[in-house]
Amino acid sequence: MNFKLEDRFSKIAIVFAFTVLAIGGMFGLLQLLTRTPYSPIQLSPDQYYLSLTAHGVLLAIVWTAFFIMGLAVFVISRELNINLNKYLLQGSLILSIVGVIMTTAAILSGTSNVLYTFYPPMNASALFYLGLTILILGTWIFAATIFLAFIRWKKATKSAIPIATFGVLTTLIIWLEATPGVAIEVIKDLIPMSLFNTPVDVLEARTYFWYFGHPLVYFWLLPAITLWYFFIPRLLNTKLYSERLPKVAFILFILFSTPVGIHHQFVDPGIANQYKFLQSVLTYLVTIPSFLTAFTLLATMEKSYRERGGKSLFGWIKELPWRDSVFAGIAFSMILFAFGGIGGIINASYTLNALVHNTTWIVGHFHLTVATAVTLTFMVSSYVLIPAIFNKAIIFKKLTVLQPYLWFIGMTIFSTAFHIAGLYGMPRRTADILYGGLAPSIWIELAQIAAIGGVILWVSGVIFIFNSGTSILKGAHVAMDAGSLFEKVNEKETILDRISVWVILAIIIIILAYVFPFLQIYSRGLSPAPPLPP
Amino acid sequence: MPLIPKPVEEWYKEFSKQEKIWIAIALAVAIILAATTLSWPLIDPKHEVPSSAREFNPTAYKEIANNFSSIYNGKLVPPNTDIYIAAQQYFWSISTLVLKKGVDYRFHLGSLDVIHGFTIVGNGTVYSIMVMPGMEYVFTMNFKNAGTYYVICSEYCGYGHGSMRMVIEVVA
Ligand code: HEM
Ligand SMILES: [Cu+2]
Ligand SMILES: [Cu+2]
Numbered sequence: 162m163n164f165k166l167e168d169r170f171s172k173i174a175i176v177f178a179f180t181v182l183a184i185g186g187m188f189g190l191l192q193l194l195t196r197t198p199y200s201p202i203q204l205s206p207d208q209y210y211l212s213l214t215a216h217g218v219l220l221a222i223v224w225t226a227f228f229i230m231g232l233a234v235f236v237i238s239r240e241l242n243i244n245l246n247k248y249l250l251q252g253s254l255i256l257s258i259v260g261v262i263m264t265t266a267a268i269l270s271g272t273s274n275v276l277y278t279f280y281p282p283m284n285a286s287a288l289f290y291l292g293l294t295i296l297i298l299g300t301w302i303f304a305a306t307i308f309l310a311f312i313r314w315k316k317a318t319k320s321a322i323p324i325a326t327f328g329v330l331t332t333l334i335i336w337l338e339a340t341p342g343v344a345i346e347v348i349k350d351l352i353p354m355s356l357f358n359t360p361v362d363v364l365e366a367r368t369y370f371w372y373f374g375h376p377l378v379y380f381w382l383l384p385a386i387t388l389w390y391f392f393i394p395r396l397l398n399t400k401l402y403s404e405r406l407p408k409v410a411f412i413l414f415i416l417f418s419t420p421v422g423i424h425h426q427f428v429d430p431g432i433a434n435q436y437k438f439l440q441s442v443l444t445y446l447v448t449i450p451s452f453l454t455a456f457t458l459l460a461t462m463e464k465s466y467r468e469r470g471g472k473s474l475f476g477w478i479k480e481l482p483w484r485d486s487v488f489a490g491i492a493f494s495m496i497l498f499a500f501g502g503i504g505g506i507i508n509a510s511y512t513l514n515a516l517v518h519n520t521t522w523i524v525g526h527f528h529l530t531v532a533t534a535v536t537l538t539f540m541v542s543s544y545v546l547i548p549a550i551f552n553k554a555i556i557f558k559k560l561t562v563l564q565p566y567l568w569f570i571g572m573t574i575f576s577t578a579f580h581i582a583g584l585y586g587m588p589r590r591t592a593d594i595l596y597g598g599l600a601p602s603i604w605i606e607l608a609q610i611a612a613i614g615g616v617i618l619w620v621s622g623v624i625f626i627f628n629s630g631t632s633i634l635k636g637a638h639v640a641m642d643a644g645s646l647f648e649k650v651n652e653k654e655t656i657l658d659r660i661s662v663w664v665i666l667a668i669i670i671i672i673l674a675y676v677f678p679f680l681q682i683y684s685r686g687l688s689p690a691p692p693l694p695p
Numbered sequence: 696m697p698l699i700p701k702p703v704e705e706w707y708k709e710f711s712k713q714e715k716i717w718i719a720i721a722l723a724v725a726i727i728l729a730a731t732t733l734s735w736p737l738i739d740p741k742h743e744v745p746s747s748a749r750e751f752n753p754t755a756y757k758e759i760a761n762n763f764s765s766i767y768n769g770k771l772v773p774p775n776t777d778i779y780i781a782a783q784q785y786f787w788s789i790s791t792l793v794l795k796k797g798v799d800y801r802f803h804l805g806s807l808d809v810i811h812g813f814t815i816v817g818n819g820t821v822y823s824i825m826v827m828p829g830m831e832y833v834f835t836m837n838f839k840n841a842g843t844y845y846v847i848c849s850e851y852c853g854y855g856h857g858s859m860r861m862v863i864e865v866v867a
Contacts, residue, residue, distance in 0.1 A: 210854065282828060283809045283851075283852070362829060363828055363829055363830075367827075406714055406717075429825050430825070430827060430832040431830055448725045449718075452721035453718070506728055518814075519850060520821065520849070585816075586817075588812075588849045590849075591857040593857045599860065688828075693784070695852075695853040
């Protein structure tokens, strides 16, 4: 079978993602230095918020989404050995890129400094919202392309779904569960607001936003977990400890990742405590699949050691291939994700939330999750995907080993400092943390420590972009049969493979969790507020 | 095509012992976590998350808040007096609030324009709450320690966001 078309899609999507990562990382560095008292680089407030908007939108949404699309096409076409519809594929890519260019142009023009959460009634230029809408439309067409191909495969084979495909499908299902929330917010409220100055009810819009905002984190995370399931057994020359627990975990993500958005609104007025309470409980259920994932992966690592005759209780940790860049990057991602998860339990706590809400604790937290567990996994996976998709060898092999170590060290310093500073109340999203001299000295010291970590992190990012960029452009040609990365399993399907059952159940849970908060919001009567520029 | 494939034996395979143990552990941890944080407000209602909100009219509220500020700015607010604060790009309606230690005060918070964040920092305390247009947030606070606290705006509200602050002096 010929995958020229699919590979061309992946190449464009991945190169676009790397470009966006490079630009977004640059803004990250500028922000970090501005937040460091006495550093020579200080953006003015309007520049700072332009930078923060660009950093958030480009990294949290565009970098992740485009890498995921490139990865999804690769996995589905090779693992299932099928072709995708050419026109849908091209159409989705063009729409997504046009959308991103519109939104980015709006941000860079300085008329849309509303951050990546764009809470109304703060108003951005219509181009910003229209670009987002077109991007979402592009991703929906993309998801349809994948599902159409999958259904064709399923009808023909009737076999169990292989694990990487399962992960990709789960990712797209969560995206489709989540994005209607933000689409409603943008189309119903924000585009009219920016075009016609229509007032917007803030609580209603925020509830739609967070209906999308929380599952968004699983949209980022699941492809990373999929890559962990994919690479760990292959790197250790063994099989996954269990083929079933990963599927159970994915299904739990489908069920519980969406009906929990209100945990971002614990300190919002106008949502009754019972509903906050219910979604807090559901949030704790989402810890279960994370535990299952950790178990399967750690058990796989230990299993490969025992298979090689290892006896000592913890000897397997030392024997792991720590000098392999892909393994090291994934292991660091898992370690930092574990800390991110522990912090997340505090954020999601119905009562502790008020302590950390909107402090740098939160920034420290998501730089462990999306900026490490996800980003670092995507980075090191590229060291395999570049040969597999671009047929180019990586030029600087030694740098691929250095890069994840630097990221790990830099992120540990940066994130620890931001977590601690958050406990001392240091706010996020401010250009100047001195607060006209009010800032306690501990904020200043921690900001300086964070800056050291952030610079190391940035250097690691530069190495990554340099190495993968030159390899894609100038690397030696390698003929690699990417299909051979995937083994052909032909097992009978089980109830776990009946995805439609789980999606229906998920929709029921989502309705139960959200119908009452929305009833409360609408029955109270809306109180729209007029838009204002930042 | 039936949703659930038949016969049953084909789709259900027994979980291994380790898998079962691990599922049980994960479930137990989730339940313990949920139970500890969620029972907290039940045991002591002080830890309850505030969520009571009233409708409000920005113009009328602005007047109440300004009125409050003109009487009490920099002066001790006597117990049993409701506190009214309005947030606006980029200031709070009162600049220095003086409160008595150990007294329950009822706070009213509202925004006259965009979303703001009311974050109290100082003396080991950090506490944050959202201030949203269109709603008046009502909650009770009791300061256990005397000293100076700062209120900073913790939700991005525009370019002057970083300069939006006020002081709470708590006296013995
Ligand atoms: C070069 C490495 C990076 C550095 C130095 C960096 C630095 C920062 C800093 C200092 C902030 C906080 C600004 C503030 O709250 O005032 C921030 C926010 C943020 N970062 Fe990063 N970051 C980096 C990489 C990443 C990556 C790879 C991602 C995601 C994939 C990411 C996602 C975010 C998001 C979503 C925010 C929140 C934006 C907002 O509050 O609106 N960052 N970053
Ligand atoms: Cu969340
Ligand atoms: Cu503010």
